[in-house]
Amino acid sequence: MSLSAQDIERIAHLARIRVTPDEVGQVQAKLEGIFKLIDDMQSVNTKGVEPMSHGLDMVLRLRDDAVTEKNDRENLQRNAPQAAEGYFLVPKVIE
Amino acid sequence: MAQWEIVIGLETHVQLTTASKIFSGASTAFGAEPNTQASIVDLAMPGALPVMNKGAAERAVKFGLAVGANINRRSIFARKNYFYPDLPKGYQISQFETPIVQGGGLTITLDDGTTKFIELTRAHLEEDAGKSVHDQFDRESGVDLNRAGTPLLEIVTEPVMRSAKEAVAYAKALHGLVRYLDICDGNMQEGSFRCDVNVSVRKPGEPFGTRREIKNLNSFKFMQQAIDYEVRWQIEQIEDGKKIVQATVLFNPDSGETRAMRTKEDAMDYRYFPDPDLPPLVIDDAMFDRIKASMPELPEAKCARFQSEFKLPEYDARLLSQDSATAKYFEVAVKTGADAKLVANWIIGELSATLNREEKSIEQSPVSSVQLASVVARISDGTISNKIAKTVFEALWSGEGKTADDVIAAKGLKQISDVGAIEKIVDEVLAKSAAQIADYKSGKEKALMSIVGMVMKASQGKANPAQVNEIIKRKIS
Numbered sequence: 001m002s003l004s005a006q007d008i009e010r011i012a013h014l015a016r017i018r019v020t021p022d023e024v025g026q027v028q029a030k031l032e033g034i035f036k037l038i039d040d041m042q043s044v045n046t047k048g049v050e051p052m053s054h055g056l057d058m059v060l061r062l063r064d065d066a067v068t069e070k071n072d073r074e075n076l077q078r079n080a081p082q083a084a085e086g087y088f089l090v091p092k093v094i095e
Numbered sequence: 096m097a098q099w100e101i102v103i104g105l106e107t108h109v110q111l112t113t114a115s116k117i118f119s120g121a122s123t124a125f126g127a128e129p130n131t132q133a134s135i136v137d138l139a140m141p142g143a144l145p146v147m148n149k150g151a152a153e154r155a156v157k158f159g160l161a162v163g164a165n166i167n168r169r170s171i172f173a174r175k176n177y178f179y180p181d182l183p184k185g186y187q188i189s190q191f192e193t194p195i196v197q198g199g200g201l202t203i204t205l206d207d208g209t210t211k212f213i214e215l216t217r218a219h220l221e222e223d224a225g226k227s228v229h230d231q232f233d234r235e236s237g238v239d240l241n242r243a244g245t246p247l248l249e250i251v252t253e254p255v256m257r258s259a260k261e262a263v264a265y266a267k268a269l270h271g272l273v274r275y276l277d278i279c280d281g282n283m284q285e286g287s288f289r290c291d292v293n294v295s296v297r298k299p300g301e302p303f304g305t306r307r308e309i310k311n312l313n314s315f316k317f318m319q320q321a322i323d324y325e326v327r328w329q330i331e332q333i334e335d336g337k338k339i340v341q342a343t344v345l346f347n348p349d350s351g352e353t354r355a356m357r358t359k360e361d362a363m364d365y366r367y368f369p370d371p372d373l374p375p376l377v378i379d380d381a382m383f384d385r386i387k388a389s390m391p392e393l394p395e396a397k398c399a400r401f402q403s404e405f406k407l408p409e410y411d412a413r414l415l416s417q418d419s420a421t422a423k424y425f426e427v428a429v430k431t432g433a434d435a436k437l438v439a440n441w442i443i444g445e446l447s448a449t450l451n452r453e454e455k456s457i458e459q460s461p462v463s464s465v466q467l468a469s470v471v472a473r474i475s476d477g478t479i480s481n482k483i484a485k486t487v488f489e490a491l492w493s494g495e496g497k498t499a500d501d502v503i504a505a506k507g508l509k510q511i512s513d514v515g516a517i518e519k520i521v522d523e524v525l526a527k528s529a530a531q532i533a534d535y536k537s538g539k540e541k542a543l544m545s546i547v548g549m550v551m552k553a554s555q556g557k558a559n560p561a562q563v564n565e566i567i568k569r570k571i572s
Contacts, residue, residue, distance in 0.1 A: 014364055054375065055371075060147050063146050063149060064150075065151070066114065066120065067121070067122045069134040071131040073131050073133070076133070076138060076140075084232065085129070086129035086239070087129050087239055088238040088239075090180040090236050093227060093229065
């Protein structure tokens with residue numbers, strides 16, 4: 001699979017990663033390497049093997065429905081760059 | 096104008112009634128101070144891991160069983176990736192390829208009494224996002240993560256609805272069902288039941304047109320208005336030679352219009368993949384059997400029972416069984432010994448009309464089911480006529496008296512059953528009605544009705560109309 005420079009820009013945008021025009025070629029080569037790896041894996045014969053969603057053969061553990069957490073806002077917001085009136089503040093987002 | 100066919104599919108976000116969140120032990124209670132119910136998991140602190148709430152899984156299974164769906168005993172949680180400040184992890188935990196519920200459907204009843212089966216595509220478990228406020232701060236948006244991690248069941252239909260009426264009937268039926276099952280409180284103002292409506296139009300027989308999605312409708316009235324507006328808009332666009340562009344739109348209740356929020360030209364790519372933090376959700380036999388055993392009687396079964404047990408017509412049975420509160424109201428009233436068909440008539444007629452007019456739910460009805468039963472009982476035993484019963488009902492509604500008997504006694508509404516008294520009134524009326532009598536004798540049945548009307552009026556509605564009818568006929572034939 002070959003990726004175009006546009007593909008790289010789009011992937012970077014979706015992942016919110018800044019890739020400068022100089023870096024596009026480099027990222028492109030690396031990603032193509034990864035796709036090559038995927039192609040190699042896909043050439044393995046998996047006929048009769050049930051697809052797995054996880055690497056480990058485990059089942060989800062369930063907890064009982066009970067409130068176990070208390071209000072810890074003050075403590076948790078000490079980690080936030082900006083907070084006011086109980087809210088976390090972020091640069092204005094207008095859709 | 097050429098005929099257009101409307102195609103509608105719904106996606107409904109149903110907030111489950113668990114006490115705690117789907118992946119954390121924080122409370123889901125509505126209305127708390129911002130961020131007081133947001134734990135390290137909901138805040139996406141590094142290293143914090145989700146632990147699945149059994150109650151959420153149980154409710155999803157309950158729903159699946161109720162709609163006759165296939166329950167995937169092994170379902171997979173996936174990450175849906177997108178960036179927004181009220182989604183601190185950068186992804187929403189949802190289900191993609193293997194949801195917990197697939198298929199099934201529910202039957203809706205339209206105003207004209209016809210029914211239609213609405214097929215469901217799937218229902219999957221996911222977490223809600225937080226809330227952003229944009230108008231409280233000058234230069235910043237505020238983020239409240241209390242709602243982040245609240246368990247949702249997203250229920251998706253096939254594009255099988257063909258009118259706004261069908262869509263609203265489906266939404267109402269679904270709303271009734273989730274409350275029946277007690278898996279959602281159904282509070283639309285608080286956002287516990289939110290509908291996204293996909294609308295497109297086409298000429299019959301043609302492939303589906305391009306759809307636009309109306310987001311976050313939280314009232315049945317708005318849903319009807321939004322669809323009506325959207326359909327008109329789409330038809331006008333196409334007839335003007337323009338193309339419909341796939342988009343997400345919002346409905347503005349003030350203007351009654353829908354407006355594009357974002358077009359999908361830069362289509363979202365959610366890059367779904369199985370969440371490595373969450374191995375497959377397995378519903379084992381013990382859990383499955385336990386949930387199955389706990390299922391309440393469902394609307395369909397209740398509708399059938401109302402027909403067989405109380406000899407109600409299907410139409411009445413269906414209306415009464417559509418939501419649990421109405422069904423309960425009916426059953427409590429009938430338990431007092433009141434005539435089932437009359438009780439049904441009163442619930443479907445007078446009570447519903449008055450509740451609608453006063454914008455009240457049946458749980459908020461000032462006239463209790465036992466009170467309504469007392470009115471019906473007095474109609475059945477001939478104490479009052481149907482018409483007087485309306486006066487009694489209104490008096491009970493406004494709190495004048497506790498039972499029908501109180502009101503009848505206080506207002507002197509008891510029907511006159513003394514034949515002599517009625518005959519006296521009839522004689523007085525007949526003496527003034529030579530023209531009507533002549534008409535009746537010449538074969539005009541309607542003339543009799545007008546005489547009965549005059550007698551009823553003269554008796555202030557207290558005479559028994561059947562009896563009046565009989566006496567008049569006897570006297571003038």
